[in-house]
Amino acid sequence: MEHAERTDVDLDETDLAILERVERDDEANLEELAAELGLSKSAVHYRLNKLKDADVITSVSADIDPLALGLNMLVITEVSVVHERGYAEGIGQQLTDLDGTSQVYYTMGDIDFVVISRLQDREQLNDLIDEMVSIDGVNETASTFVMNELKTGDRTVANMSETMLANVVDD
Amino acid sequence: MEHAERTDVDLDETDLAILERVERDDEANLEELAAELGLSKSAVHYRLNKLKDADVITSVSADIDPLALGLNMLVITEVSVVHERGYAEGIGQQLTDLDGTSQVYYTMGDIDFVVISRLQDREQLNDLIDEMVSIDGVNETASTFVMNELKTGDRTVANMSETMLANVVDD
DNA sequence: AATGAAATCGACCAGCA
DNA sequence: TGCTGGTCGATTTCATT
Numbered sequence: 001m002e003h004a005e006r007t008d009v010d011l012d013e014t015d016l017a018i019l020e021r022v023e024r025d026d027e028a029n030l031e032e033l034a035a036e037l038g039l040s041k042s043a044v045h046y047r048l049n050k051l052k053d054a055d056v057i058t059s060v061s062a063d064i065d066p067l068a069l070g071l072n073m074l075v076i077t078e079v080s081v082v083h084e085r086g087y088a089e090g091i092g093q094q095l096t097d098l099d100g101t102s103q104v105y106y107t108m109g110d111i112d113f114v115v116i117s118r119l120q121d122r123e124q125l126n127d128l129i130d131e132m133v134s135i136d137g138v139n140e141t142a143s144t145f146v147m148n149e150l151k152t153g154d155r156t157v158a159n160m161s162e163t164m165l166a167n168v169v170d171d
Numbered sequence: 172m173e174h175a176e177r178t179d180v181d182l183d184e185t186d187l188a189i190l191e192r193v194e195r196d197d198e199a200n201l202e203e204l205a206a207e208l209g210l211s212k213s214a215v216h217y218r219l220n221k222l223k224d225a226d227v228i229t230s231v232s233a234d235i236d237p238l239a240l241g242l243n244m245l246v247i248t249e250v251s252v253v254h255e256r257g258y259a260e261g262i263g264q265q266l267t268d269l270d271g272t273s274q275v276y277y278t279m280g281d282i283d284f285v286v287i288s289r290l291q292d293r294e295q296l297n298d299l300i301d302e303m304v305s306i307d308g309v310n311e312t313a314s315t316f317v318m319n320e321l322k323t324g325d326r327t328v329a330n331m332s333e334t335m336l337a338n339v340v341d342d
Numbered sequence: 343a344a345t346g347a348a349a350t351c352g353a354c355c356a357g358c359a
Numbered sequence: 360t361g362c363t364g365g366t367c368g369a370t371t372t373c374a375t376t
Contacts, residue, residue: 009239011240019233019235023232023233023235024232025231025232026231026233027231029350029352030351039362040362040363041351041352041363041364042353042354042362042363042364043362043363045354046362047361054239055239056235056236056239057233057234057236058236059196059198059233060196060198060231060232060233060234061193061194061195061196061231061232061325062194062197063194063230063232064190064194064228064229064327065226065227065228066327068180068182069227069327069328069331069335069339070335070338071327071331071335074276076276076285092319092321093321096321096322099331099332100330100332101322101330102324102326102327102330103323103324104320104322105245105247105317105319106317106318106320106321107247107317108315108316108317108318109315109316111315114315114317116324118327118330124335144280144282145278145279146277146278146285147277147278147279148263148276148277149276149277150266150275150276150277151266151267151272151274151275152274153274153287153323153324155273156237156242156273156289157235157240159270159271159272159273163295164240164242164271164290164291167241167291168240200369202369210343211344212371213343213345214344216372
């Protein structure tokens with residue numbers, strides 16, 4: 001199935017303010033949100049519904065500290081594969097299914113896949129690499145330890161410049 | 172500032188079931204959660220509070236579709252820096268502050284930093300690379316386009332194997 | 343971990359700009 | 360189409376067992 005085309009919603013500055021607020025913390029009640037944003041409860045409620053209906057907000061979810069689960073190791077692995085037609089898709093799925101993998105990207109160029117994994121110990125890392133190389137079509141892997149996670153990917157609006165935000169509003 | 176040591180919480184299978192549920196979707200009310208988990212409303216409420224107090228759940232936040240904001244480009248950039256004492260820390264902070272960057276990792280080995288960015292067009296990518304190379308101490312950058320994002324990093328418990336989960340429970 | 347009462351919240355509506 | 364202010368039922372919260 002092809003990715004569904006985005007039904008283009010047009011957002012205004014108020015929508016962006018709401019998004020910035022709830023991507024940071026969605027535990028506040030309507031009254032607090034309304035006060036912070038200078039709107040009425042109903043307006044916030046109305047716009048939040050719209051943003052969810054339009055799939056601008058895709059979900060509301062709890063963020064869990066990986067360290068609380070003993071996931072002390074963070075590893076980035078570059079995976080290169082043999083270049084035959086149709087291979088990549090199946091390999092990508094298999095990488096996605098491996099225990100411990102957190103993010104999987106299919107990339108242009110000579111690398112093919114970048115996989116980011118969270119693990120508890122070196123044994124799990126060994127197992128993971130073994131599983132990767134045993135996937136049919138995988139050529140080579142190169143792993144790098146992450147010493148420090150300086151910025152996590154859990155914000156979207158907050159990372160955008162004024163120019164980028166302006167592009168959203170006026171088209 | 173050093174990272175705060177985790178005050179070790181011990182979690183049981185019920186806690187893990189709750190975490191798996193709310194990291195996927197936190198919009199359900201207590202009654203639904205209780206029914207799905209086979210617990211009473213109060214028990215779920217009690218445990219959720221405990222998990223938040225213990226910072227196992229760090230936040231509850233809305234997930235926003237980057238495509239809804241025109242962020243069609245996803246790029247992975249490897250940044251290498253000159254190796255002088257104390258340089259890396261400041262550079263990491265500056266990378267973190269750049270518009271468009273979504274994730275920043277400080278890594279072992281010859282690469283030094285891996286940066287993942289979301290952008291709207293090539294001009295923004297050019298600007299970003301320019302800003303990176305103009306950071307004092309940055310040596311070289313190499314960027315790769317992501318053609319397909321197969322797995323996003325927004326789940327933690329769901330990515331863990333039975334073995335990994337067992338490690339959490341019995342220590 | 344369950345109960346029940348009190349406090350709070352979110353959904354909805356009629357009316358309005 | 361987007362908003363207001365108010366109402367009501369649903370929900371959370373909390374003290375108690």
